Amino acid sequence: MSAASPSTPAPGSPLLLTLLQARTYVALLLVFGFFAVMAPNFLSVANSVIVAKHAALTAFLAIGMTFVIITGGIDLSVGSTVGLCSMVSGWLILYGIDLGTVGTMHFNTLEITLIVMCVGVFVGFINGILITKLNVAPFIATLGTLYIARGAALLSSGGRTFPNLSGNPDYGSDSFPAIGAGTFLGLPVQIWMLIAVGLVAAYIARRTPLGRHIYAVGGNERGAALSGVKVNRVKLFVYMFSGFCAAIVGLIIASQLQAAHPATGETFELNAIAAAVLGGTSLSGGRGKIGGTIVGAFVISILSDGLVMMSVSSFWQTVIKGLVIVAAVVIDQAQSRLQARVALQQEAALGR
Amino acid sequence: MTEKHPIGLKMRGAVKVYPGTRALKGVDFDLRMGAVNVLVGENGAGKSTLMKLIAGVEDMTEGTITMDGREMRFRTKADAVAAGIGIVFQELNLFPNLSVAENIFIGHETTRAGIDIDIEAHRRATRVLMERLEQNIHPDTPLGNLRIGQQQIVEIAKALAQNARILILDEPTSALSAAEVEVLFRVIDELKAQGVGIVYISHRLEELIRVGDYITVLRDGTITGARSMEGVDIPWIVQAMIGSSSKEYGRSEVANFGPEIFRAEAIALPRAGGGFTVDHVSLSIRAGEIVGLYGLMGAGRSEFLECVMAQHPHAGGRFFVEGKPLTERDVPGRIARGIALIPEDRKRDGLIQIMSIRENLTLSSLPGFAKLFHLDLKREAQTALDFIKRLTIKVASPENPVSSLSGGNQQKVVIGKALMTGPKVLLMDEPSRGIDIGAKAEVFRTMRRLAAEGLGILFVTSDLDEVLALSDRIIVMAQGRVTGEFPSGTEAAKVISATTAPAQNSKDIAA
Incomplete structure (x- = not known):
């Protein structure tokens, strides 16, 4: 009887609630509209592509971060993983792998891409093992791998840049620069990659048992475990996925610049966390959406690029970014309170 | 007898309402000084709630407490402590990482000039207390090193250190060995002689009869018996505890057990x-x-x-x-x-509070709705609806968070989740x-x-x-x-x- 009633939002404050739920999109429209009016050339095609490319880098990391945060964890190591993966791709292009007596093995672009992704996933795997099997708090475990990965990146070149990564046609790696610079059907390759990764992640989140388990682990780890969720496997997956996303970013940057610098990706993890939070992901776990996160990444990128175009001092840019993040979290709290109240009213209206 | 044991605390018409339940329905309770007032009742009868009201841990919804003719209002535990009421909870509220002395004086440290803790005074006072309680425990021992029984003694010492005139003991013997129980009873006798009023809650009926002077029996939030302990025996207590009218959940059909x-x-x-x-x-x-x-x-x-x-x-x-x-x-x-488990603590173990009713219902049986890795959301929603109907769970929408439901309906969601696994x-x-x-x-x-x-x-x-x-x-x-x-x-x-x-x-x- 009552169970059959439709799931439309209850009367009360539906308009406010809808507005709050869509706040990330509202924020996107606001920053977009603001800079379209205020910043010269903001709407030009060339600029739009640049902004989108910047946003994509943050968005990749933020997608991986969203899963991690939904399980109630945090991954501080993604920025360093970006740097490490950049260096690995640079090394592979320049030197290949030295097999001693057999000679040196060189790789084509596809092989390099796969190896680098494996490196990223491996860093995530280490994070996952530390957190699940060895019971280290996520913050500390990933802080440790942050330093280790960064150190390894610096060691790989002695702190120097790997220059001229244009690849070598003899080994089939001359297509490497296309990852970051190429276009397909008019859109940059990395935007296509973002669309692919975003769709896969959103699919996992909404239509697979794994996705549901990710939310359950973040909502109540004990309860999930007692319901038959393999908590450790879920956690292992999210950190490995986060490492995978970081590897993509590392590849793109190395390809775009045709150079790999060991400091690549410093503080990227903070942008990724900010984008996820801006997109409605709750740091206490259990809540977050991939779509929201991607929009959040665009808001942050448009904000910083737009401010640059308006030649606002970079010091002010930092302050403004911080204010936006704080405001997002405050609004997020208000929304969840309102949502809980509306749901309670609905149940109460049922007359017990 | 009554003159010998003056009433130290009088409670009239105490009502305590929690969201969804009335834990106490107008309770009158007299606490006599220099005597052991025992309190019995089944779990959930309201014993602990009653004591929490007296100890200021919970605020009364209705009713009055009078001490020495003055009406008191305990809004916080500190109010009750100031009025000389100490409580020892069934679950110990101690810090295993701190020493015995530090535990006893936590929250009311003796200080010099308000900032410097007088550790020596703590040690001395702790030693005196431990002698009084016949325990050979050094004040500097980390509490975590003690056995549970000894920890309980420390908890009692903590209440005594605040010069409690009224001491509430909630199931103090549940973790004690026989020898430790004897020590506790001697301590209780001594405290009685000093005029301390003791409230003693226990499920061990023999113990109550041995140690008690007055008995109060609670059932479903009301008092079903209150008298002096003289002439009280176990059958009387059991009768007052569970009453004569048995609730009817009896089997209607003939039992038909399988293998x-x-x-x-x-x-x-x-x-x-x-x-x-x-x-x-x-x-x-x-x-x-x-x-x-x-x-x-x-x-x-x-x-x-x-x-x-x-x-x-x-x-x-x-x-x-x-x-x-x-x-x-x-x-x-x-x-x-x-095998399916319906855990005791719904909030902690049974439900994912922020997830929807549907998601909670299907959490244990998700692989059943998936082809390889693709979830059939339609079939999932349909099955969730079926179970909501079958168990008559009252919901406005299966998409609402499970936390918006009443306790009984939440429990049915947990049961539904277990049943869905077949x-x-x-x-x-x-x-x-x-x-x-x-x-x-x-x-x-x-x-x-x-x-x-x-x-x-x-x-x-x-x-x-x-x-x-x-x-x-x-x-x-x-x-x-x-x-x-x-x-x-x-x-x-x-x-x-x-x-x-x-x-x-x-x-x-x-x-």
């Missing part, structure tokens, strides 16, 4: 620091049978269920489902074999905790129906009424061991006596 569906053999869960929390428990359940597992708090019943659900990997013993050994070591494996054996830990009478009856009817459908049900309860009315067979546990097994229709007194019996003969019973 044995679940068996546990010598399940042993070692306790940190020696002994066993679950001490070689063996039991079996037949298809269609409801077995009640009764006992006091800390008897090891919940831990036994946790062992069945693979929560204690180091537990010994073997389980069998339909005669085949249960070798799966993780929860999903055991769920797949037809279990053969249902383990229910305190299935009626925190839900109102109407919902309770519905949950019990559901249990009856499930049993009739051929499930084996093992349910843990601390409610004597419930276990007597609902069970086809009653198994009693005490101190980790099975101390008695009774057919349905056994007298209440027999069941109660088994809860405190030292179980030397558990092996024979199990056999």
Whole structure:
């Protein structure tokens, strides 16, 4: 009887609630509209592509971060993983792998891409093992791998840049620069990659048992475990996925610049966390959406690029970014309170 | 007698309402000084709530407390402490990382100039207290190094250190050894002689009769008996505790048990620091049978269920489902074999509060809705709706968060989640905790129906009424061991006596 009633939002404050739920999109429209009016050339095609490319880098990391945060964890190591993966791709292009007596093995672009992704996933795997099997708090475990990965990146070149990564046609790696610079059907390759990764992640989140388990682990780890969720496997997956996303970013940057610098990706993890939070992901776990996160990444990128175009001092840019993040979290709290109240009213209206 | 024991605290018309339940319904209580006022009642009768009101831990909804003719209002524990009321909770509120002396003076440290803690004064005072309590405990010992019984003594010392005129002891002996109980009783006698009014809560009826001067019996939030201890015996207490009218959840149809569906053999869960929390428990359940597992708090019943659900990997013993050994070591494996657990603490273990009702219902059986990795959301929603109807869960929408439901409906969601896995054996830990009478009856009817459908049900309860009315067979546990097994229709007194019996003969019973 009552169970059959439709799931439309209850009367009360539906308009406010809808507005709050869509706040990330509202924020996107606001920053977009603001800079379209205020910043010269903001709407030009060339600029739009640049902004989108910047946003994509943050968005990749933020997608991986969203899963991690939904399980109630945090991954501080993604920025360093970006740097490490950049260096690995640079090394592979320049030197290949030295097999001693057999000679040196060189790789084509596809092989390099796969190896680098494996490196990223491996860093995530280490994070996952530390957190699940060895019971280290996520913050500390990933802080440790942050330093280790960064150190390894610096060691790989002695702190120097790997220059001229244009690849070598003899080994089939001359297509490497296309990852970051190429276009397909008019859109940059990395935007296509973002669309692919975003769709896969959103699919996992909404239509697979794994996705549901990710939310359950973040909502109540004990309860999930007692319901038959393999908590450790879920956690292992999210950190490995986060490492995978970081590897993509590392590849793109190395390809775009045709150079790999060991400091690549410093503080990227903070942008990724900010984008996820801006997109409605709750740091206490259990809540977050991939779509929201991607929009959040665009808001942050448009904000910083737009401010640059308006030649606002970079010091002010930092302050403004911080204010936006704080405001997002405050609004997020208000929304969840309102949502809980509306749901309670609905149940109460049922007359017990 | 009355002049000898003046009334130190008078409570009139005390009402305490929690969201959804009335825990106390107009209670009058007189606390006499220089005497032991014992308080009995089943779990959930309102004993602890009553004491929390007196100790200022909870605020009264209605009613008055008067002390020495003045009306008092305890809004916080500090108010009550200022009025000379100390309470020792059943669950210890101590800091294992701090020393004994630091624990005793936490929150009311003796200081020099308000900032510098006078450690020497703490040590001295602690030594005096420990002498008074006949304990050889050094003030600097880290509390975590003490046995639970000793920790309880420290908790009492903490109340004494604040010069309590009224001391409330909530189940103080549940963790004590026989020798420690003797010490405690001597301390109580001494405190009585000093004119301290003591409230003593316990489930051990013999103990109450021995130590008490006045007795108050609570049932369902009202007082059903209050008198001087003279002439009180166990049958009188039991009568007042459970009343004459038995609640009717009785079996309507003829019992029709199938073959044995679940068996546990010598399940042993070692306790940190020696002994066993679950001490070689063996039991079996037949298809269609409801077995009640009764006992006091800390008897090891919940831990036994946790062992069945693979929560204690180091537990010994073997389980069998339909005669085949249960070798799966993780929860999903055991769920797949037809075991389902409805945990005691819904909020902590049973539900994902921020997820929707639908998502909670299907959480344990998601792989069943997936082809490879693709979830069939339509079929999932349909099945969730089916279960909502079948269990008559009252919801506005299955998409609302489960936290918006009342306790009884939340419990039904937990039951629905367990049932969706298609279990053969249902383990229910305190299935009626925190839900109102109407919902309770519905949950019990559901249990009856499930049993009739051929499930084996093992349910843990601390409610004597419930276990007597609902069970086809009653198994009693005490101190980790099975101390008695009774057919349905056994007298209440027999069941109660088994809860405190030292179980030397558990092996024979199990056999």
